[in-house]
Amino acid sequence: MSILFLFLDGVGLGADDPSSNPFALANLPHLSTLLGGQRLLARSAPLETESTTLLSLDACLGVAGLPQSATGQATLLTGRNIPAEIGYHYGPKPDSATAATLQDGGIFGAFSRAGRRAALINAYPDGYFHGIHSGRRLFSSIPLAVTNAGLSLRTAVDLCNGQAISADLTGDGWRERLGHAEIPLLTARQAGARLAGLSASLDFAFFEYWLTDYAGHHQDMSAALTLLEQFDAVLGGLLAAWDFDRDLILLTSDHGNLEDLSTRRHTANPVPLLLVGSPAARARFSSVVSLSGVAPAILSV
Numbered sequence: 036m037s038i039l040f041l042f043l044d045g046v047g048l049g050a051d052d053p054s055s056n057p058f059a060l061a062n063l064p065h066l067s068t069l070l071g072g073q074r075l076l077a078r079s080a081p082l083e084t085e086s087t088t089l090l091s092l093d094a095c096l097g098v099a100g101l102p103q104s105a106t107g108q109a110t111l112l113t114g115r116n117i118p119a120e121i122g123y124h125y126g127p128k129p130d131s132a133t134a135a136t137l138q139d140g141g142i143f144g145a146f147s148r149a150g151r152r153a154a155l156i157n158a159y160p161d162g163y164f165h166g167i168h169s170g171r172r173l174f175s176s177i178p179l180a181v182t183n184a185g186l187s188l189r190t191a192v193d194l195c196n197g198q199a200i201s202a203d204l205t206g207d208g209w210r211e212r213l214g215h216a217e218i219p220l221l222t223a224r225q226a227g228a229r230l231a232g233l234s235a236s237l238d239f240a241f242f243e244y245w246l247t248d249y250a251g252h253h254q255d256m257s258a259a260l261t262l263l264e265q266f267d268a269v270l271g272g273l274l275a276a277w278d279f280d281r282d283l284i285l286l287t288s289d290h291g292n293l294e295d296l297s298t299r300r301h302t303a304n305p306v307p308l309l310l311v312g313s314p315a316a317r318a319r320f321s322s323v324v325s326l327s328g329v330a331p332a333i334l335s336v
């Protein structure tokens with residue numbers, strides 16, 4: 036079987052308030068179908084439909100302050116309560132204490148050591164690698180875990196060859212902002228099909244989507260709605276190509292942000308754990324209540 040981990044940065048379960056929560060307002064037909072007509076809101080969880088389980092996960096982890104990306108992601112990747120271990124939430128990039136917890140590659144390392152095929156399927160532009168090698172740029176927790184596991188990050192060449200996907204899903208950002216006119220522009224549906232196709236060749240595929248956190252920090256409702264509606268169209272393409280009996284889609288986040296545009300900061304809201312696939316695989320997650328339960332449940336599947 037294949038597991039596809041869709042990591043959405045900065046997405047919590049918020050209130051049914053269309054003035055501040057784009058999830059209460061956006062037209063998201065594919066997500067709504069999975070959730071039996073419900074929206075991705077705090078009041079919808081827990082929820083079980085024929086294809087889908089929605090759980091609510093604590094992202095604060097018993098540590099004071101608002102959750103942050105580096106420690107939240109490290110918790111998802113290691114199955115350890117990293118904020119409790121180091122004493123604080125930290126981000127967006129890992130400090131030395133957080134980075135040290137990812138030395139064995141977290142869940143990517145576990146898959147690799149078990150002889151399973153795992154990959155981060157995002158493509159990174161050449162400038163990213165130059166920044167890392169020159170020391171101008173630090174890895175965030177996810178690519179740090181991947182490289183510590185001895186796995187390669189995918190490149191512009193992989194993206195051109197259909198062996199990776201851009202952080203914005205369609206390739207539009209690479210063409211418009213990075214000047215990569217050679218990158219094929221995908222429709223949202225094609226991007227979803229690409230996610231499915233890349234997953235099919237792997238035991239564990241991970242996709243990092245950070246535009247959700249970015250949109251949350253910018254508090255722009257109209258931009259947030261456009262983003263979510265595009266993501267939902269990608270989800271439609273993914274689901275159309277997905278084997279629901281065999282494979283598992285897991286969608287979660289590191290902390291809240293986008294679900295409350297009344298604040299520029301992260302939130303203390305729980306985050307969704309959305310599982311789409313066979314009831315037997317989904318049942319392995321039934322006792323997961325916080326970010327630290329996700330990795331062990333994945334490895335048990």
Ligand SMILES: [Zn+2]
Pocket residue numbers: 045104127248249252292301
């Ligand atoms: Zn953030």
